[in-house]
Structure formats: C-alpha cells, structure tokens
Amino acid sequence: xxxxxxxxxxxxxxxxxxxxxxxxxxxxxxxxxxxxxxxxxxxxxxxxxxxxxxxxxxxxxxxxxxxxxxxxxxxxxxxxxxxxxxxxxxxxxxxxxxxxxxxxxxxxxxxxxxxxxxxxxxxxxxxxxxxxxxxxxxxxxxxxxxxxxxxxxxxxxxxxxxxxxxxxxxxxxxxxxxxxxxxxxxxx
Numbered sequence: 517x518x519x520x521x522x523x524x525x526x527x528x529x530x531x532x533x534x535x536x537x538x539x540x541x542x543x544x545x546x547x548x549x550x551x552x553x554x555x556x557x558x559x560x561x562x563x564x565x566x567x568x569x570x571x572x573x574x575x576x577x578x579x580x581x582x583x584x585x586x587x588x589x590x591x592x593x594x595x596x597x598x599x600x601x602x603x604x605x606x607x608x609x610x611x612x613x614x615x616x617x618x619x620x621x622x623x624x625x626x627x628x629x630x631x632x633x634x635x636x637x638x639x640x641x642x643x644x645x646x647x648x649x650x651x652x653x654x655x656x657x658x659x660x661x662x663x664x665x666x667x668x669x670x671x672x673x674x675x676x677x678x679x680x681x682x683x684x685x686x687x688x689x690x691x692x693x694x695x696x697x698x699x700x701x702x703x704x
Contacts, residue, residue: 521566522573530570534563534604539578540654541587547590547646558590581660584650588664646678647672 517536520529536560545555562583566573576582640648650656650664651672658676662669 518573518579521635524683525570530567533566537583538563541583543672544584545587545591548588549594555672556595559587560592562586569691577659580654580656581664583662584654584656584664633683637679640682644675644679644682651676652704 517529517533520526521533541559541562542552542555545558546552549555549558565586573579637645637648647661647665650661651658656664658669658672661667664673665672
C-alpha cells in the first residue's frame with residue numbers, strides 16, 4: 517500500500533491504509549491524551565502529513581512502528597501545547613483490548629473461553645495491558661514496543677511475562693486450552 521501511495525499517489529491505497537490503521541492509532545493516542553477529540557485530531561493530522569510526504573514513504577524501515585511513534589510524538593506535542601510535558605503516569609494509562617485472536621473460528625474457542633481470557637486480560641495493570649495489547653493485538657515486536665514507549669526491552673519482556681502469568685493463573689489454561697496457551701506464550 518505504501519508503495520502505491522508513494523509511487524502513484526493512489527488515493528485508494530491511502531484510504532485503505534487509513535481504514536486499517538486509524539482505530540488502533542486513535543486508541544493508542546487516547547491513552548496518552550485522555551481525550552477522544554484530541555486523539556482523533558492528532559491522528560488526522562498525522563495522516564494528512566503522511567499524504568503530504570508520500571514520496572518519502574518507501575524509505576521507511578518499519579511503517580507500523582513509524583506510525584505509532586509519529587502519533588505518539590503528535591500526542592506529546594499536543595500535551596506540551598496544553599502545558600503537560602510528559603507521558604501520563606502508568607496508573608493513568610487506559611486501553612481496551614478488542615481481541616487477541618486473529619481467527620477465533622480456526623481455534624474453535626467457545627464464547628465462554630474467550631470471555632474468560634478477555635476478563636483476565638482486562639484485569640491486568642494498566643502498563644502491562646498496554647504492552648500486551650501492542651504485542652498481541654497490534655503485532656509489534658518487543659523492541660518496537662520498547663522504542664515506542666521509551667522503555668527497555670527487558671521491561672517489555674518482564675511485563676509480558678507478568679501478563680502471561682496472570683492470564684494463566686486466571687484458570688488452568690495450559691491443560692484446558694493447549695492451543696490458546698501456545699498462542700499466548702509465543703514470544704515476539
């Protein structure tokens with residue numbers, strides 16, 4: 517898509533990219549700004565800048581990380597203009613996780629199992645939940661999450677270990693749901 521946008525100024529590819537990334541970027545931005553309107557504005561401004569600089573798109577090493585970092589920087593600039601100069605404290609981080617399953621039909625998980633997993637995930641501490649979301653739902657690698665949140669890779673690893681341990685202890689996942697256990701335990 518990025519090559520289509522950059523090489524051919526494809527509005528169709530741009531719209532597809534916008535639809536694919538917009539909700540995740542707004543959700544991420546909202547965790548920083550605590551305002552849906554401000555988050556939408558920052559993400560919208562970011563996509564406008566992408567279109568304006570579309571000729572530079574093919575040189576990106578990691579587009580997904582570039583998008584998250586760009587939105588994070590936009591959110592921090594918004595905070596700065598509102599006289600807040602840093603990321604919110606860990607206790608203020610709020611995020612929601614839609615689903616960690618890319619294809620639930622393939623896993624043949626019952627609604628009860630999915631509900632139990634999601635309950636365990638949504639009870640994670642805020643920072644842990646944000647990191648888990650980036651890794652499992654957004655597909656970012658540990659190093660990318662560390663860079664995005666300005667933390668060490670070891671911190672990401674530790675938070676993911678805490679998340680997996682808490683989810684596993686919520687019920688006996690390993691014996692009851694071996695397929696689910698292997699998905700959750702897979703390290704990025």
